[in-house]
Amino acid sequence: MTTVDTVLAHAAARREDSRARWFELLRIPSVSAQPQHAQDCRRAAEWVCAELRGIGFTANVRETKGHPVVVAHHPGPTGGGRHLLFYGHYDVQPPEPIELWTSPPFEPALTDGPNGPRVVARGAVDDKGQTMTWLEALRFWHDVAGGPPCRVTVLVEGEEEIGSRNLAEFLEANAEELRADVAIISDTNMWDPATPAISTRVRGLLYTQVDIRAANKDLHSGLFGGSALNPINLLTRILGDLKDEAGEILIPGFYDEVPELSPAQRAQWDALNFDEKAFLGGVGLSVPAGELVRGPLERLWARPTADVNGIWGGYMGEGSKTVIPAEAHAKVSFRLVPGQSPAKVLAGFRDFIVARLPEDAQVSIQVFSMSEGIEVPADSPHVAAARGALAAVFGRPAVLMGCGGSLPVVSQIKEILDLDCLLVGFGLEDDQVHSPNEKFDLACFERGIDSHVRLLAALAEG
Amino acid sequence: MTTVDTVLAHAAARREDSRARWFELLRIPSVSAQPQHAQDCRRAAEWVCAELRGIGFTANVRETKGHPVVVAHHPGPTGGGRHLLFYGHYDVQPPEPIELWTSPPFEPALTDGPNGPRVVARGAVDDKGQTMTWLEALRFWHDVAGGPPCRVTVLVEGEEEIGSRNLAEFLEANAEELRADVAIISDTNMWDPATPAISTRVRGLLYTQVDIRAANKDLHSGLFGGSALNPINLLTRILGDLKDEAGEILIPGFYDEVPELSPAQRAQWDALNFDEKAFLGGVGLSVPAGELVRGPLERLWARPTADVNGIWGGYMGEGSKTVIPAEAHAKVSFRLVPGQSPAKVLAGFRDFIVARLPEDAQVSIQVFSMSEGIEVPADSPHVAAARGALAAVFGRPAVLMGCGGSLPVVSQIKEILDLDCLLVGFGLEDDQVHSPNEKFDLACFERGIDSHVRLLAALAEG
Numbered sequence: 001m002t003t004v005d006t007v008l009a010h011a012a013a014r015r016e017d018s019r020a021r022w023f024e025l026l027r028i029p030s031v032s033a034q035p036q037h038a039q040d041c042r043r044a045a046e047w048v049c050a051e052l053r054g055i056g057f058t059a060n061v062r063e064t065k066g067h068p069v070v071v072a073h074h075p076g077p078t079g080g081g082r083h084l085l086f087y088g089h090y091d092v093q094p095p096e097p098i099e100l101w102t103s104p105p106f107e108p109a110l111t112d113g114p115n116g117p118r119v120v121a122r123g124a125v126d127d128k129g130q131t132m133t134w135l136e137a138l139r140f141w142h143d144v145a146g147g148p149p150c151r152v153t154v155l156v157e158g159e160e161e162i163g164s165r166n167l168a169e170f171l172e173a174n175a176e177e178l179r180a181d182v183a184i185i186s187d188t189n190m191w192d193p194a195t196p197a198i199s200t201r202v203r204g205l206l207y208t209q210v211d212i213r214a215a216n217k218d219l220h221s222g223l224f225g226g227s228a229l230n231p232i233n234l235l236t237r238i239l240g241d242l243k244d245e246a247g248e249i250l251i252p253g254f255y256d257e258v259p260e261l262s263p264a265q266r267a268q269w270d271a272l273n274f275d276e277k278a279f280l281g282g283v284g285l286s287v288p289a290g291e292l293v294r295g296p297l298e299r300l301w302a303r304p305t306a307d308v309n310g311i312w313g314g315y316m317g318e319g320s321k322t323v324i325p326a327e328a329h330a331k332v333s334f335r336l337v338p339g340q341s342p343a344k345v346l347a348g349f350r351d352f353i354v355a356r357l358p359e360d361a362q363v364s365i366q367v368f369s370m371s372e373g374i375e376v377p378a379d380s381p382h383v384a385a386a387r388g389a390l391a392a393v394f395g396r397p398a399v400l401m402g403c404g405g406s407l408p409v410v411s412q413i414k415e416i417l418d419l420d421c422l423l424v425g426f427g428l429e430d431d432q433v434h435s436p437n438e439k440f441d442l443a444c445f446e447r448g449i450d451s452h453v454r455l456l457a458a459l460a461e462g
Numbered sequence: 463m464t465t466v467d468t469v470l471a472h473a474a475a476r477r478e479d480s481r482a483r484w485f486e487l488l489r490i491p492s493v494s495a496q497p498q499h500a501q502d503c504r505r506a507a508e509w510v511c512a513e514l515r516g517i518g519f520t521a522n523v524r525e526t527k528g529h530p531v532v533v534a535h536h537p538g539p540t541g542g543g544r545h546l547l548f549y550g551h552y553d554v555q556p557p558e559p560i561e562l563w564t565s566p567p568f569e570p571a572l573t574d575g576p577n578g579p580r581v582v583a584r585g586a587v588d589d590k591g592q593t594m595t596w597l598e599a600l601r602f603w604h605d606v607a608g609g610p611p612c613r614v615t616v617l618v619e620g621e622e623e624i625g626s627r628n629l630a631e632f633l634e635a636n637a638e639e640l641r642a643d644v645a646i647i648s649d650t651n652m653w654d655p656a657t658p659a660i661s662t663r664v665r666g667l668l669y670t671q672v673d674i675r676a677a678n679k680d681l682h683s684g685l686f687g688g689s690a691l692n693p694i695n696l697l698t699r700i701l702g703d704l705k706d707e708a709g710e711i712l713i714p715g716f717y718d719e720v721p722e723l724s725p726a727q728r729a730q731w732d733a734l735n736f737d738e739k740a741f742l743g744g745v746g747l748s749v750p751a752g753e754l755v756r757g758p759l760e761r762l763w764a765r766p767t768a769d770v771n772g773i774w775g776g777y778m779g780e781g782s783k784t785v786i787p788a789e790a791h792a793k794v795s796f797r798l799v800p801g802q803s804p805a806k807v808l809a810g811f812r813d814f815i816v817a818r819l820p821e822d823a824q825v826s827i828q829v830f831s832m833s834e835g836i837e838v839p840a841d842s843p844h845v846a847a848a849r850g851a852l853a854a855v856f857g858r859p860a861v862l863m864g865c866g867g868s869l870p871v872v873s874q875i876k877e878i879l880d881l882d883c884l885l886v887g888f889g890l891e892d893d894q895v896h897s898p899n900e901k902f903d904l905a906c907f908e909r910g911i912d913s914h915v916r917l918l919a920a921l922a923e924g
């Protein structure tokens with residue numbers, strides 16, 4: 001029996017212990033967005049720190065301007081080859097609306113689902129469950145072999161759900177300490193319940209708020225209608241112009257830096273036979289929106305978007321109020337692809353708005369998020385090691401996929417630490433991430449642990 | 463000294479008593495929209511009823527499905543000529559936002575303003591203050607002459623601010639009892655603080671709520687962006703199409719029934735030398751919106767509008783949330799001119815929306831208000847009588863103006879009781895109607911009383 005087999009057998013014999021530790025972490029309501037949970041965020045950091053100390057790491061809770069960061073180190077065996085940086089986050093999204101949960105969000109509930117047992121809780125998968133997959137793998141390596149098979153640094157932050165706003169500063173201040181050969185992140189999905197995946201593309205994100213002001217107070221639409229500028233009408237005119245009927249974004253120059261997909265990439269994705277009809281059918285839709293001339297996975301993974309995520313202004317109550325409001329507001333975000341500069345897109349969006357502003361309207365644009373799209377070389381030895389580990393656990397090859405969402409930390413790690421990220425995640429599309437009744441399938445959790453046990457061995461060797 | 467001079471002298475000697483009675487009514491928080499004020503609405507009705515009984519009317523508080531209506535009758539002198547119907551409303555708008563008031567909304571405060579003393583309170587002008595102008599005139603006629611100089615019926619409702627939703631039914635059920643020769647309403651404005659006005663045109667109103675639904679739940683814009691329909695983007699596209707850059711409304715057929723202004727009317731309004739720059743300047747605007755090819759008063763009084771009065775959907779909180787929401791909503795209203803059918807405009811708006819709906823979007827349209835524009839013959843004997851009365855009080859001729867707002871009761875009275883309305887109001891543009899710090903200038907209130915004293919005499923004679 002090889003060491004890795006012994007570690008896997010040990011992990012298999014300890015499933016209930018792994019679950020109990022995961023549940024402990026899920027019970028801490030570490031909601032980073034809500035000030036009343038600041039102490040809970042710290043408790044979660046301390047819990048992670050104690051776990052790492054318990055398995056031989058030198059670990060500390062480190063302060064930032066916001067919620068603390070946990071940093072831990074293990075030297076691995078003397079002379080061990082690769083140096084791995086594991087990244088995760090202990091903070092979670094707010095659980096609201098609470099009334100839509102079938103069980104309390106911070107009391108993990110083991111229930112049955114189509115793929116067997118699942119755990120329902122806020123953070124079940126994002127990212128407490130996924131973080132626990134590699135923490136448990138490190139634990140079982142410690143139990144069997146006294147420590148991981150190579151040098152490991154751990155970074156677990158507490159502000160991912162609020163834009164990792166203090167992480168860049170922390171990375172810059174501690175770049176020397178956090179240097180490694182590759183970063184490993186489990187915060188993405190598998191292809192399907194039976195098929196593992198490595199994400200080699202992540203879209204970037206520009207998230208803005210547009211505030212338009214006109215009159216200096218709310219006006220009566222009878223007295224002023226026909227004379228006064230209505231900022232909601234104006235806002236709808238501007239945002240209504242963002243895309244044409246075929247889904248193309250009409251900001252001048254928006255596509256200038258968007259690369260065409262390589263024929264090889266396109267062929268690989270075509271071979272996945274993605275069933276967009278089923279994907280949309282699951283949420284009550286039947287026909288794709290977005291750029292109609294593009295393929296479904298291309299639209300989701302390799303094309304930029306322009307979505308209005310929120311809009312408000314004027315009277316929003318029951319019945320009627322005949323007001324011409326003074327202000328109108330919208331949250332507008334763009335998913336970006338590798339090659340697009342968020343700053344250039346922002347400038348283009350600003351120009352697009354300003355070109356449509358009449359004399360009496362003022363606009364201000366706030367930026368809440370700005371991250372580049374990332375593409376990881378699919379032919380690196382790290383990806384090769386991960387493919388081997390995943391194939392061994394799942395009994396079938398991993399899919400190399402894109403990720404339509406954004407992981408700003410990936411571009412921060414690339415930019416500040418000059419590290420590529422290996423994105424190996426075990427989530428599923430139906431995990432209700434950020435929604436009520438977030439869940440993580442138990443099988444995904446346990447295969448995630450086994451995958452990281454094997455991945456550690458593969459990367460240590462390779 | 464004629465009787466009317468004696469009544470005027472009596473009124474002039476009783477200014478403080480008039481004010482005290484007005485303040486009593488203002489202290490009753492009769493907010494029709496708020497269920498917790500239902501008893502206050504009834505108290506206001508009872509207060510008005512008691513006032514009318516005190517000056518010789520047969521008066522009763524009458525039930526409706528909502529807040530009660532006060533109906534009162536006075537036979538006038540035996541064999542008296544005209545029969546007048548006075549209409550007013552005792553309900554007021556909600557005072558919110560309370561924090562913007564400089565004094566408690568239901569504690570009338572006498573303060574100084576550019577035109578002398580003014581009274582600040584919710585309902586100061588709309589419509590308690592205006593209703594009191596004719597109630598006080600009737601009182602002084604009673605004090606001096608034992609009653610009004612002609613037959614008078616009074617109708618004071620309590621649901622005007624919530625769309626007079628039970629009034630039509632009440633008018634229909636009591637049409638015989640409420641029959642008269644002309645209806646008199648004080649719920650409109652003067653031309654300026656020194657110049658009285660009679661409103662001969664009132665715009666109609668179609669007020670709708672548009673609800674658009676797409677997916678069966680909120681989606682993550684990273685996972686679904688580029689594939690899933692975004693109902694906010696769609697709503698902005700639809701509403702952004704409503705008007706072109708020159709302010710013309712683009713619903714097919716929208717202008718089919720909009721009559722051109724007669725040259726005489728246009729000439730009369732041109733002669734008013736309306737200063738739109740000052741009008742807009744007062745609210746922080748500098749250039750007119752609306753149909754640029756039309757004159758300013760024409761746009762305000764004789765042209766229809768399309769305003770989005772409210773819009774909401776998706777994430778409206780602090781910071782960012784990358785959601786593609788399931789729903790988006792807007793309040794959309796149209797001011798209509800005499801000749802336009804609200805039902806036809808509604809049908810056109812519905813078609814306009816449906817033509818822009820992709821397969822996966824559902825729309826529902828709620829209608830909260832539907833009233834026709836009204837034009838009152840400017841050459842009627844009633845208008846002539848009012849011009850004479852106003853000129854005598856103000857020392858200058860009354861302006862015949864339009865009203866950009868909507869008084870659904872005017873079309874109900876026309877349709878159900880077959881009565882023209884004489885709209886003689888004493889409000890000013892800066893009265894903050896429906897806003898915090900609503901006020902009524904004391905001079906307007908007192909000249910309103912005197913005008914109604916004279917108007918009663920003039921209409922009784924004519």
